[in-house]
Amino acid sequence: MVKIAVDAMGGDHGPGITVYGASLAMQENPELECLLFGEPKQVEEALPDFADPNRMEIIAADEVITDDDDPLRAVRRKKGSTIVKGLRAVAEREADAFVSAGSSGAIYAGGLFLIGADPEIKRPAAVSVLPTVSEASPYYMLIDSGANIAAKTEHLVEYARLGSRMAEQLLNIRNPRVGLLNIGSEPSKGNAFTKEAFQLLAAENELNFTGNVEPSVLLNGTHDIILTDGFTGNIMLKSVEGAAEILLNDLLRNVKKDGHLDENAEKVLAEAVETSIKRYTNEDIGGGFILGIKAPVVITHGAADAVMFKHSVEMAARLAHNPVFNGR
Amino acid sequence: MVKIAVDAMGGDHGPGITVYGASLAMQENPELECLLFGEPKQVEEALPDFADPNRMEIIAADEVITDDDDPLRAVRRKKGSTIVKGLRAVAEREADAFVSAGSSGAIYAGGLFLIGADPEIKRPAAVSVLPTVSEASPYYMLIDSGANIAAKTEHLVEYARLGSRMAEQLLNIRNPRVGLLNIGSEPSKGNAFTKEAFQLLAAENELNFTGNVEPSVLLNGTHDIILTDGFTGNIMLKSVEGAAEILLNDLLRNVKKDGHLDENAEKVLAEAVETSIKRYTNEDIGGGFILGIKAPVVITHGAADAVMFKHSVEMAARLAHNPVFNGR
Numbered sequence: 255m256v257k258i259a260v261d262a263m264g265g266d267h268g269p270g271i272t273v274y275g276a277s278l279a280m281q282e283n284p285e286l287e288c289l290l291f292g293e294p295k296q297v298e299e300a301l302p303d304f305a306d307p308n309r310m311e312i313i314a315a316d317e318v319i320t321d322d323d324d325p326l327r328a329v330r331r332k333k334g335s336t337i338v339k340g341l342r343a344v345a346e347r348e349a350d351a352f353v354s355a356g357s358s359g360a361i362y363a364g365g366l367f368l369i370g371a372d373p374e375i376k377r378p379a380a381v382s383v384l385p386t387v388s389e390a391s392p393y394y395m396l397i398d399s400g401a402n403i404a405a406k407t408e409h410l411v412e413y414a415r416l417g418s419r420m421a422e423q424l425l426n427i428r429n430p431r432v433g434l435l436n437i438g439s440e441p442s443k444g445n446a447f448t449k450e451a452f453q454l455l456a457a458e459n460e461l462n463f464t465g466n467v468e469p470s471v472l473l474n475g476t477h478d479i480i481l482t483d484g485f486t487g488n489i490m491l492k493s494v495e496g497a498a499e500i501l502l503n504d505l506l507r508n509v510k511k512d513g514h515l516d517e518n519a520e521k522v523l524a525e526a527v528e529t530s531i532k533r534y535t536n537e538d539i540g541g542g543f544i545l546g547i548k549a550p551v552v553i554t555h556g557a558a559d560a561v562m563f564k565h566s567v568e569m570a571a572r573l574a575h576n577p578v579f580n581g582r
Numbered sequence: 583m584v585k586i587a588v589d590a591m592g593g594d595h596g597p598g599i600t601v602y603g604a605s606l607a608m609q610e611n612p613e614l615e616c617l618l619f620g621e622p623k624q625v626e627e628a629l630p631d632f633a634d635p636n637r638m639e640i641i642a643a644d645e646v647i648t649d650d651d652d653p654l655r656a657v658r659r660k661k662g663s664t665i666v667k668g669l670r671a672v673a674e675r676e677a678d679a680f681v682s683a684g685s686s687g688a689i690y691a692g693g694l695f696l697i698g699a700d701p702e703i704k705r706p707a708a709v710s711v712l713p714t715v716s717e718a719s720p721y722y723m724l725i726d727s728g729a730n731i732a733a734k735t736e737h738l739v740e741y742a743r744l745g746s747r748m749a750e751q752l753l754n755i756r757n758p759r760v761g762l763l764n765i766g767s768e769p770s771k772g773n774a775f776t777k778e779a780f781q782l783l784a785a786e787n788e789l790n791f792t793g794n795v796e797p798s799v800l801l802n803g804t805h806d807i808i809l810t811d812g813f814t815g816n817i818m819l820k821s822v823e824g825a826a827e828i829l830l831n832d833l834l835r836n837v838k839k840d841g842h843l844d845e846n847a848e849k850v851l852a853e854a855v856e857t858s859i860k861r862y863t864n865e866d867i868g869g870g871f872i873l874g875i876k877a878p879v880v881i882t883h884g885a886a887d888a889v890m891f892k893h894s895v896e897m898a899a900r901l902a903h904n905p906v907f908n909g910r
Contacts, residue, residue: 486813490818519847
């Protein structure tokens with residue numbers, strides 16, 4: 255069994271999305287149990303008919319931490335919040351992992367404060383598991399996708415070491431290929447930060463470091479782990495998500511405007527575009543997690559729908575089995 | 583009339599592409615004259631039948647500067663190269679602008695050394711004119727897209743001032759909307775660099791500074807000028823170009839594999855995908871130019887084809903009429 259602590263109130267849509275999404279995950283995975291943290295009446299009302307009452311427990315938590323709260327102060331003071339109660343359940347081993355669509359700053363701060371930092375990682379990073387068009391390498395891990403925006407080069411080495419150990423189980427591969435995100439492929443390319451990081455990574459004998467990689471090729475599945483500082487990683491993530499959504503929709507609009515396809519063909523294309531957008535805006539994956547906290551903590555989009563939230567819960571369950579978190 | 587100095591030898595394909603591309607631009611624009619710098623026999627052989635001999639002059643230049651040369655040393659020593667001779671022609675007012683698909687480092691260094699720096703700009707930037715899906719705002723200027731990778735915040739203010747003055751003629755707009763590329767829209771978001779740049783830009787009364795902007799929305803045509811350091815700008819540029827090419831091709835491949843479209847519909851879709859890729863990998867625009875050199879210097883991809891090179895020559899011609907370069 256694996257038990258997930260779910261923040262039922264976080265995100266733009268609350269229990270209607272989170273409770274339904276968690277129930278979908280449980281329906282598909284009979285090994286899964288959930289602790290649902292939230293306002294009990296709202297959570298109960300949101301439970302779908304197919305939900306299995308034997309594998310879920312509702313735990314009252316009615317304080318709310320918003321994006322306007324100072325993250326660290328909020329997790330210290332709002333002890334009755336879903337985020338604090340959910341993270342505490344993981345800290346006290348009542349649950350194996352935590353999932354929330356709430357304030358990422360508070361989840362990050364609360365994870366460190368309540369569960370504790372992994373001693374191998376000085377500054378935790380956000381990991382996004384991102385899609386590629388390759389059947390052989392359908393996903394890669396972007397570390398850092400937006401948490402540690404003032405990263406030092408030695409942080410990237412720590413991410414590479416721990417990330418490589420996680421990737422084997424998480425991506426189902428061996429000897430993960432680690433690349434450094436840069437504006438050119440030669441070792442001399444980039445700014446002072448990437449040049450120094452390159453040298454440090456190249457000196458690590460245990461890593462399968464393949465050198466610099468430009469963002470233009472990543473979607474082809476050339477790498478398993480991409481290292482970068484949180485600012486650059488977030489710029490890349492949002493550039494790709496934006497391009498996927500806007501350009502695929504633009505293609506559909508242009509084809510419709512030209513009027514050369516019949517109604518049925520337009521429908522086929524519209525469905526293919528929707529499938530691609532879901533995949534490349536990362537709805538199919540469900541969110542990111544924090545590298546550097548002793549237990550799995552998954553953060554998903556505030557705007558996540560039930561299917562995306564379901565995928566977040568599934569990622570948390572998968573992370574709970576990762577060797578990196580075993581024996582914590 | 584406007585006279586463009588063309589590096590006929592630069593790029594992966596040489597005169598077969600550059601001379602043909604320049605001839606196409608001249609065919610469409612009767613105001614255009616070209617000085618073609620290169621190995622005379624090769625240039626002559628590459629001239630298409632429709633080329634107008636009265637509007638072009640071939641100037642012998644047989645030394646070659648490669649990407650392996652040290653840029654500054656190469657422009658100092660290789661005085662017989664197409665890059666040095668072409669830039670010198672602009673410096674001596676024999677031509678209004680320079681276009682090359684050659685070594686961008688040498689063109690950048692040579693532009694500063696031979697033509698001279700604009701006193702308003704301390705460290706020149708690369709400007710890419712990038713496409714959007716908006717009919718009302720089909721293009722925006724990304725400053726810097728990859729030249730000044732160790733930018734200071736005050737450089738961005740200089741880019742904003744000069745860029746705003748250029749945008750009116752170049753993009754055919756008034757009061758250009760200037761945004762700061764960042765990982766969140768609130769003023770407090772980002773790293774130390776973006777926070778400081780935000781404050782400096784907000785204090786400029788002459789600018790139409792609209793605040794921070796995330797890369798996820800740029801393709802919608804929300805802005806006319808986007809400011810960033812050259813490292814981040816280049817990461818964004820390559821992320822979007824890569825996503826456009828890879829994801830649109832992937833969509834086409836998936837639709838074909840599913841087999842729900844007939845042959846004719848597949849052909850319609852393939853053509854629409856090709857058109858989109860050409861637009862969003864910037865082939866339709868032709869290249870970038872250097873902001874901070876006293877005359878227009880356009881740099882295009884080494885891999886540019888004749889149509890892309892034609893667009894580069896057209897951009898150079900348009901820049902030659904920009905008020906910023908008038909009266910130099």
